[in-house]
Amino acid sequence: MTADRVHETEQNEHREGKNMKLTAMRFQRKLLMASWLIVVVLLLVCGGMAPAADQPAPEKPLPELLTVDLGGNVTMEFVLARPGAFTMGDKDSAECAVTLTQPFYIGKYEVTQEQWEKVMGSNPSHFKGAKNPVETVSWDDCQKFLAKLKEKDHVHQFALPTEAQWEYACRAGTTTDPDNLYDYAWSGDTGGVSHPVGQKKPNAWGLYDIHGNVREWCQDWYAPYPEHAQTDPTGPATGKTRVARGGSFAGYYEDVRSVCRRAWRPAESYDFIGLRCVVVVSKEPAAK
Numbered sequence: 001m002t003a004d005r006v007h008e009t010e011q012n013e014h015r016e017g018k019n020m021k022l023t024a025m026r027f028q029r030k031l032l033m034a035s036w037l038i039v040v041v042l043l044l045v046c047g048g049m050a051p052a053a054d055q056p057a058p059e060k061p062l063p064e065l066l067t068v069d070l071g072g073n074v075t076m077e078f079v080l081a082r083p084g085a086f087t088m089g090d091k092d093s094a095e096c097a098v099t100l101t102q103p104f105y106i107g108k109y110e111v112t113q114e115q116w117e118k119v120m121g122s123n124p125s126h127f128k129g130a131k132n133p134v135e136t137v138s139w140d141d142c143q144k145f146l147a148k149l150k151e152k153d154h155v156h157q158f159a160l161p162t163e164a165q166w167e168y169a170c171r172a173g174t175t176t177d178p179d180n181l182y183d184y185a186w187s188g189d190t191g192g193v194s195h196p197v198g199q200k201k202p203n204a205w206g207l208y209d210i211h212g213n214v215r216e217w218c219q220d221w222y223a224p225y226p227e228h229a230q231t232d233p234t235g236p237a238t239g240k241t242r243v244a245r246g247g248s249f250a251g252y253y254e255d256v257r258s259v260c261r262r263a264w265r266p267a268e269s270y271d272f273i274g275l276r277c278v279v280v281v282s283k284e285p286a287a288k
């Protein structure tokens with residue numbers, strides 16, 4: 001082999017070695033890019049699956065029914081009332097446009113004597129019966145009952161319904177009362193005594209005895225309705241009498257209509273006035 005031939009062979013070998021190195025480098029570069037691509041895709045997928053830290057978790061829908069355990073197999077049942085708007089009162093007396101922006105739970109039944117006794121340890125009612133509505137309780141007594149109820153159950157926020165909440169729930173999305181209120185209400189000619197709760201027809205939202213049996217204390221002071229539309233009204237700041245709604249076994253047919261308003265002093269108690277509770281639903285977490 002001549003010197004020139006040797007030199008040419010060496011050059012060819014050198015060129016081949018260089019080409020192999022270039023091919024290897026290109027392969028490594030492609031491998032690196034593919035790895036980065038996989039990492040980016042994985043990050044996008046995982047990021048889309050996990051909730052962002054600054055986004056609140058979606059709210060769970062409120063259950064339609066709520067049962068509060070008072071102990072000793074005594075419970076209190078509530079029905080969900082969703083936010084809405086309605087006309088309070090009627091043209092014959094006075095009316096007011098009302099919007100309720102917050103959901104709330106309202107008692108499916110009037111508070112019974114066994115429920116009151118479980119919470120308060122005594123039963124002041126005149127017409128005795130475990131399942132009869134508690135009566136002969138003043139508005140002031142009801143506040144003591146609610147305070148004791150909160151001591152027993154720290155989870156829920158109990159209250160008397162505002163007058164607007166009461167009428168909203170009584171109307172249950174309707175603009176008129178049922179044709180025959182005696183199917184729904186113990187009233188007038190029913191012997192002048194209270195009756196066990198839940199025996200008549202419920203209203204459209206499943207509330208029993210919201211017409212009749214015993215009148216039901218509301219939270220508000222009594223006053224003529226305001227002239228302007230109201231949002232989440234709670235009544236006047238002061239007054240002399242508190243509202244009681246729904247008529248009773250001792251009243252007349254007119255009294256058990258959804259629009260009928262009556263009021264008594266907060267310390268007064270009668271055997272035809274009881275109560276129905278609400279559970280306040282707050283969108284904000286309860287303060288600790």
Ligand SMILES: [Ca+2]
Pocket residue numbers: 110209210211212213214215216246247
């Ligand atoms: Ca009632």
